[in-house]
């Protein structure tokens with residue numbers, strides 16, 4: 018059986034959410050961050066990469082969000098969460114599916130590191146990443162002001178991927194969502210999903226996701 022190793026308050030919540038959306042049988046093992054805020058030694062021992070998410074399946078230990086998502090969808094069927102090439106929104110679906118961890122989360126990480134650095138004046142790299150992050154919110158808002166989901170008219174894996182940077186990551190890097198009504202409506206939509214509610218309650222029962 019698949020085991021999802023969830024590090025509290027981290028992007029591994031997406032894998033819990035995915036399993037709940039697909040109705041998969043899975044075991045959830047939860048780990049708290051250590052006193053310094055990173056994954057504890059027991060988590061790091063699971064896989065050479067040592068970052069969340071990690072899943073195990075028999076003798077397999079797999080890390081890296083995109084690989085885990087592809088693995089689960091390929092092994093279990095996508096259950097309607099993946100668009101196919103014949104869908105008019107296929108390219109948009111792929112864009113948002115990969116944009117989340119390809120561009121938005123890395124920009125969040127760099128801006129977060131700058132905020133921890135104690136420097137008051139951002140250097141050019143920090144400035145560039147801040148503007149990338151502004152653009153991520155602007156692009157998301159533009160998309161969600163025309164369609165209810167990142168993949169268009171229906172909920173897909175792209176929404177699970179974009180969910181983390183728009184919700185949980187804001188516990189680390191707060192963002193005022195008042196200029197983004199489309200994003201706020203999207204967060205309400207995903208927050209109403211039973212699978213999302215179950216995943217968040219199991220993954221981080223003491224830390225509800227930021228949906229507003």
Ligand SMILES: N[C@@H](CCC(=O)N[C@@H](CS)C(=O)NCC(=O)O)C(=O)O
Nearest residue numbers: 027028055056068069070081082118
């Ligand atoms: N690209 C990796 C990034 C993984 C990552 O940085 N995870 C964070 C949690 S959001 C983590 O493990 N932090 C704790 C640590 O580095 O010890 C993925 O998507 O799996």
